[in-house]
Amino acid sequence: MIDAKVLVIDDNKSVLSALEILLQFEFKSVVTLFNPNQISSFPNITELDLVLLDMNFSAGVNSGNEGLFWLKEIQKRSPHTSVIMMTAYGAVDLAVKALKEGAADFVLKPWNNEKLLATVKSAYQLRQSRKEINQLKKKESSLKQVINDDKNAIIGNSKALAAVLNLVRKVGRTDVNVLITGENGTGKELIARELHRTSRRKNEVFIGVDMGSISESLLESELFGHQKGAFTDAKEDRIGKFEAAHEGTLFLDEIGNLSLPAQAKLLSAIQNRSIVRVGSNQPHNVDIRLVCATNCNLEKMVADGLFREDLLYRINTIHVEVPPLRERGDDILVLADFYLKRYTYKYDKPGLRINQAAQEKLKQYSWPGNIRELQHTMERAVILCEGNVLKPADFLLHSKIPTSFETGPKTLDEMEHWMILKALDQHDGNYSAAAEQLGVSRQTLYNKMKKRKVDDQ
Known part of the structure; x- marks a missing residue:
């Protein structure tokens, strides 16, 4: 019945x-x-x-x-x-x-x-x-909302970040291809998601692909899909990321890792706005907004014969350079506070705060791993902290000197700054102790650091 x-x-x-x-x-x-x-x-x-x-x-x-x-x-x-x-x-x-x-x-x-x-x-x-x-339809709508939900909002008020976001808002309304560059951990994917959020495709899916994590043998199937029986493990038809992103945004991260043969196939798909699944001869039209990202110098790779110049032109209609964290001034503390709130809630440690000396230590650190390193540093500090105040000793930072000093200070000014940073690190950010070691007053030391910060901006 x-x-x-x-x-x-x-x-x-x-x-x-x-x-x-x-x-x-x-x-x-x-x-x-x-x-x-x-x-x-x-x-x-x-x-x-x-x-x-x-x-x-x-x-x-x-x-x-x-x-x-x-x-x-x-x-x-x-x-x-x-x-x-x-x-x-x-x-x-x-x-x-x-x-x-x-x-x-x-x-x-x-x-x-x-x-x-x-x-x-x-x-x-x-x-x-x-x-x-x-x-x-309801599930699809909910799924798109979940997929596109940006839980990692872009945090910060610096001029460097504001300039990037201003460019993103101008470009977001268009369908042009965008290349996002920047060091590892700077938040390139968040910028890509912001491009999607401000576009006419915002109610469609955002599909991200880490090109560096896909093996060469599976790359074509991953991007373009395959037909049943196309290879040994192809037990059923499967669409690729291009088709999955139809009418939405396709984000190809670490595009600099592609081999030259893979670059040729990608170029063909971008030019023709259609793909052919592995094991098939039938083309499928795709309507996507393409956003790529890399931490590589693609111009140098082109000069070295490692990256196709015509592909670079295709993906680089607009270039967005994401600044490293060390160039974002007080955004370091804004982000630190953001992650502090997240992890005090996650690990049930309410009331934790960062004292002034620890804040100075965070601000003076070069953050070679950028926002990702800061996030992990804050999580580790919250987990291991035994009191209600995070002190300099609670932050285990790997690099002792700024990235620009990795080959040694080159001028007297850099030498002075290097000595100050080294002293602050040795005394866990304590200005009075560092000033005593260097033979200057605390106010003189503070003024030198303040002047250096203004000069860097």
Whole structure:
């Protein structure tokens, strides 16, 4: 027995009785109505799976307009319910009209029981299909919202970051290809997501692909998909990232890691706006917004013969350079506070704060791993801290001197700054102790650091 609710509406009580007897052995719930005016007050009409509706209710009237009227009323109140119209032999043209108005099917009077049951069951399957499609649409909408939900918002107020975001907002409204460059950990993917969020494709999917993590043998299948049997493990058809991102944004991270053969295939897909799955000859058109990112110097790679110049031109209509954290001034402390709140909540350590000396240590550190390093540093500090205050000793920083000093200070000014940083590091950011070691006053030391910071900006 089918678990469905069926409503029969007819002004002929003999018809109602006959249909109720026939249908009750096939469907779990069968209800009858003699008067169609009761449709307006019928309880839980949206729960109905099927309605069998007569086309004429007034004596001597065979226009079918009454049935069409009530069909529309049912559709208004329960658009996913399947409606089957019932009519006499001479009114087939009216039944066809009803189909055009959205009826699922029609039954001729007098009916053949087997044919009627087959028609009703088919209409029930139509109802189930509509239900599933509606659920899939809701799931798709929710999934896109979850996928595109930016839980890692772009944090910071520095001029360097503001300039990048200003460019992103201008470019976001267009569909041009964008190349994002910057050091590891600077937040290139967040910039790509911001481009998507400000674009006309914001309600579609954002698909990210880490090109550096895909082996050469699987790259083509990953990007373009494959047909069943295309290779040993291809047990079913599979779409690639290009098709998955159709009408949305495709983000190719670490594009500088692509081999020259892979670059040629990528160039072809970008130029033609179509892909061919592995094992197939059938092209599939794709409509994507392409955003690429790398920490490599692609111009130098072109000069060295490691990257195709024509591909660089294709992906580099607009170039966005993400600044390293060391060039973002007080954003270091803004981000530190952001991650402090995240991890004090995650690890149930409310009330933690960073003292002034620790803040100075964070500000003076060069952050070679950028935001990613800062995030991990904050998480580790929160986990290991035993009090309510994070001190300089709670931050285990790997690099002792700025990146620019990796080959040694080159001028007297750099030498002085290097000595100051080294002293501050040795004394866990304590300015008084560092000043005493260097033979200057605390205020002099503070002024030198402040001047250096202004000069760097």
